[in-house]
Amino acid sequence: MSSTQIVTFNNARLAYGRRVLWQDLNLQVAPGEFLAVLGPNGSGKTSFINTMLGTTALDSGQVRIDGQPVRRGSSAVGLIPQQRPFGDNVPLRARDLVALGVDGTKLGIRLARKSVAAKVDELLELVGASGYANRPVSDLSGGEQQRLRAAQALAGDPRVLLCDEPLLSLDLHHQQAISQVIHQQAVQRGSAVIFVTHEINPILPYVDRVLYLAEGRFHIGTVDEVMQSHVLSELYGAPVEVLRVNERIVVVAGTANRALPPDGHEHPEVPEDHEKHGGK
Template sequence: MTSRTTSATNDVAHASAAALALRDASLRYGRRRLWSGLNLLVAPGEFLAVLGANGSGKTSFLRAVLGLQHLDTGTVLVAGRPPRQARDDIGYVPQQRHTDPLVPLRVRDVVGQGLDGHRWGIGWPSRARRRQIEAVLEAVGAAHYTDAPIGRLSGGEQQRVRIAQALVADPKLLLCDEPLLSLDLRSQRTVTALVNARRRTSNTAVVFVTHEINPVLPYVDRVLYLAGGQFRIGPVTEVLNSTTLSELYDMPVDVIHTGGRIVVAGLPHTAPEPDHALAGTGGAA
């Protein structure tokens, strides 16, 4: 067997063992390249933070992992399978959003959608189903409002419920899309601690999209930073430093590590369109 064949065989084996694997992945919208040549393996139990300015491709990255966004090139596998074949292995926590107090769904109904959200209506009741829902609500500290209307809960309480919904089917990969937006500091800490507890106890891989690294800093293993059609992957100290971010943005960026926090100055609020992305046309859907 040649070294090239051996390497290819090893790559396939590693991708199959990973909770998430992207190989030579690229994505663009029209003439604008979000990222290309992305090779990434996320191991079971790993906590990956995805950072970048608005428009850098963070949500599109999640959509590709969910199978809702076609890559221009490359592949994505979840637990060794294409995303649409692995949806039972994926849990998804969306951004915090307001729910009308008049919405009639109870907390247990919302969590139950995580078991059968791909079907029409609410799943058929059973003792096993009820125990499964109650167990995950207990795990996230939400058991005392199991029968409460979801719209009457606070923002932090609603995010607990959405975490329970994402975890009730026992996923191998948990995707979190800016779940800390509009939450106070106490709720942010609660949400991040719950996510981390899950990956510690169940070896669930976590991909956590966020604008702010500090709430998840104690838990992060690696960072994927998207900017200007480029990316960097590595431990926090290797990615979140002045040299790396200045290179990514092609402008001076200051990063200060102080008191267990990271302060970044000089970042653009939106992602600049990379000059080298202007050639060619895109086919992303």
């Protein structure tokens, strides 16, 4: 195994009962690389993220982060989750939420409040959230809250940044802003970015490679190598046409002659929230 790889999957297999999500997966993700993970609902995209978080166990094979076996709570891993609104009247300011990412795992009284505050200010500026640093998080829009989640994930300067549908439910402006922040982490800090999404177009300028999961199979390659009609047709076992329209990728189900998002979103299988925890 090359020491330059941050994420390494060796002969990885994951299944739910008799349904295999993938097997014989060999994948290496290098520093600064932006890997997009696509596939229909139930193809195992979130499970793929969870194997690197240590919350979902492989059936066989191995996954390593920075050369070490995966473990829960590793400082080498940062996570930007899906956008979910906070409840009303949450008594927490934006900067307090980000501060939890800076020293939230430490017990006792903060002994270096100035250094924590300085780090929080740096992170807020990085994600473009300085303007509402002192506002309650429950008063912020979904896009503003998602910027704070990005700041939290970046607080530990992670070696790998896992992004689980972070653009879901965001408008185009906030999609672009969050995507740029994530890309900066790869370029400026050399983090490996693994970005699960149902829509590749907002991140298309940044993607180095694609891992496409479908029907228990997968394909890995550049965008041009993977987003091809014959590749997706083989994965789905049905006619699929991939079109380029105004620098966007559109996937069309050949049998129905209707446009689908680039992940083939209308092919649900195993629910994504049906995760495996702690073993086979």
